[in-house]
Each structure stands twice: as structure tokens, then as C-alpha cells.
Amino acid sequence: MRIHVVADAADKDGGHFHERLLLLGAELVELDRDDLPAHGSIGETDLIFLLGSDKGAHEPKWKDVVERESAFVRTALRSGTPVMGICYGAQLMARALGGTSWRADQPELGWQRVDTTDPVLCPEGPWGQMHSDVFAPPATARVLGTSWRGPQCFVDDSLGTRSIAWQFHPEVTAATYERWVHDGYYGDSGVDTKELIRQARFHEAKTRNLAHALVDSALDFLQVRR
Template sequence: MRAHYLQHVPFEGLGSVEAWLEHAGYEITSTQLYKSIEFPDLGSIDMLIIMGGPMSVNDEDKFPWLELEKTYIRNAIKAGVPIIGVCLGAQLIANSLGSKVFPNAEKEIGWFPIQPVATADEATFQFPEEINVFHWHGETFDLPPGSVRIASSSACRNQAFQVGANVIGLQFHLETTSDSAQAIVTNCRDELVEGEFIQAEDQILAAPLEQYKAINKLMGTVLDFVSGPNSPVH
């Protein structure tokens, strides 16, 4: 079993996802788009994970590889590859399926709660009633055609969506560890300006270890769900 991830900047890696994949017995490979635009054959991978990044999906003039990446993601969805997109990754999934990505009414940076969106479809992922998760985004997206909204928040209506049985986009970060939180603060602290949904650096980094453990556990549950009954963890 092989899991491949798409990484957009050096400081936004797999976080807690790496330990889950290793425990599940996956071989882990990556395309680091800031270095290379080589993508593996879709028939050779069993899961695709699309990480975050400070750029916009609309920045194709600055980052020409975005167009190639969107095509790859679109083809992966068509091929039935299990996929998780995190933050920019979720926006890339939405955009690759034809949805617009645009500035959200509020930037959302720090620890804020999300709530599940009730659906009649039992085949959709179910989030807990409320959990504080880590956010770092200024854009949002229209839901992709045929998708289902599965989480929302006060600041951002489309926090998570599901396409089919095994594609999930998360606007927020469940993979964040204390180290990766420090890394994104170090590299993006210029975004920590005053705002209703923007926390100060010291408040962000003061989150207790239990908070990281809670979101990392939830990310494991999302990975379990997306990987399906044939995953090594089932």
C-alpha cells in the first residue's frame, strides 16, 4: 500500500498523518511542488493527501504547477483514489471540480470550534458535536458539484465536504502538532493582525497537548473513513 502526498511549502508537511500512515503500513512518497512537479502514476498509489500552503489556488501566474496539480487531482478523483485535502488541499479539490475559490468574509487563524452538518446520507463522515480545531486560512470556496457539506463554523460556512465515498476536503488542520503549529507561526506571523477570528501568537501556541491529541485522533478517524474497509487498519 502506498500513500502519496502533495506538499506546497517546506513548513506544511504531514504532521500527525505520518504516524498514522506508518502504523497502517503504508509506503509514503511525496511530490514537493516547490522543488518538483513530477506526479506518480495514479495506478501506483492507494491514497492521496493534499497539504496546505499560503498560496491561493488562483495563483497560477505565480505558480504554474497549480494547473498541473489540479488536473492530477481531478484525474485521481475520477480514478477512485481515496483523497484527503487539508486547507489549500481542500480548496484545490473544490477548484479542480469546477468550484470557485475566493476570499472569505473573515480570516480564520487559531483555535476555533467547528460543528457537524447533519445529512440524511449515512455514508457521509460524522464529526463530533463540537471540537476546537486549528485554522489558518483567508479564502473559502463554493461546494463542488455533487459534494455534501459535513462541517461548518461561525466564521466559515464550508469547513468540510465529502465527494462520493472516499474524498474529503477539510478547510481546517487536524494534522497539526505543536511543532507544525510553531512552524506555520514562524513562517506566516505577518498574517497575525487584529481580527475577530484571528488569535495572537501566544494564544495559538498556548494550546495544551491534549488539544493536539484530540485533533490528531480525529484526523486518524478521517483517514480510517477515507481509506475504506480495505485499508490495512481495518
């Protein structure tokens, strides 16, 4: 497998997902979302993987970055390349396919269970959450998971190729989550940061196992050769 990973230059950590993909023999090619090339210039690829970001897909200052990545996603899907996304990647994909996103009233944090209609492609978790945004999926999407904050997983094949996205962070390791907590990605919410870190450490082993299984399920759904 040759997989192109779209991420911020300052945070390219795919955590448990990258670990599993490498175990499966994947070649991971990094693409900087702030300087994203045209899809036609990246060469052969089996999958586009959109990681999270501290950006907001709805924020005007990131308009050009969001539009470029959205066009990249649409071109990939129209050319037969599947796409999967996490957190900001899910918000970006929703927007690229006709949905939207906006700033939430409060951030969604900590390890939370997800209500699911498909425990294979969207296991209930609990999963790590760290975002301050909510998305509305495109009208063509099928929502597989929700929380009381909003959609948590959707799939779409409206452009002829399958895609899947998760709002939660199935990939995140305890070490990365702790770094995010210290960096305050979610803003000043008055949350107990020690409790967030405790949850991340407590759920580390289970999250890794769930994430590895989810990678396999997603690759099968997306019909990515292994």
C-alpha cells in the same frame, strides 16, 4: 498502503495524519506540487493526499501550479484513485471539481469547533485553523461541516471515485502550528500570537487522538485497503 503526498517542498509535515498512516504500515511517497509529474507516471498508488500550503489557490501567480494539480486530481479520481485534502488541498480540490475559492475578509485562526452533519467524517473538534481563504464546494459535493466563515468539509464522487477534504487542520501538531504562527502564514491580523500557541499546546493530546480516529474513518470512507 502506498500513498502519494502532494506538498510544498518547504513544508511536507503531515503531522498526526502521517503518524497514524505510518502506524498502519503505509508507504508515503512525497510529490512536490511545484513540479508535479503526470499521474500516470507515479506507479501504483492507493491514495492521493493533498497537504496545505502558504499559496493561495485563487492567486494568479500560482495559476499554472493550481491547474497542474487540479488536472492531477481529476485524473486520479477518473482512474479510480481516491483523494483527500487539507486546507489548501481542500481549496484545490474544490476548484478541480468545479467549485472556487477566494481571499477571506479576515483569517480564520486558533482552535475552533465545527458545525457538522457527520461526526465520523467531520468531528466537531475543536480543530486548528490557519487560513486566509474561503472555498465554495462544487455543485456535486456534499458539505459535512461548516463554520461561520464557510465550508469546512465536503465529500464528492462525481468523477466515479470518492474524495474528502477538510478546510481545518486535523493533522497539525502543536510544534508545527507554533512554527506557522512565527512564520505569519495568515498575514498581519493583529492576533494574539501567544494565545494561538497556548491553544495549540492545550489541545495537542485531544487533537492527536481525534486525528488518528479521523484517518481511520477517512480510509474506510474512501475504501482504501489496509
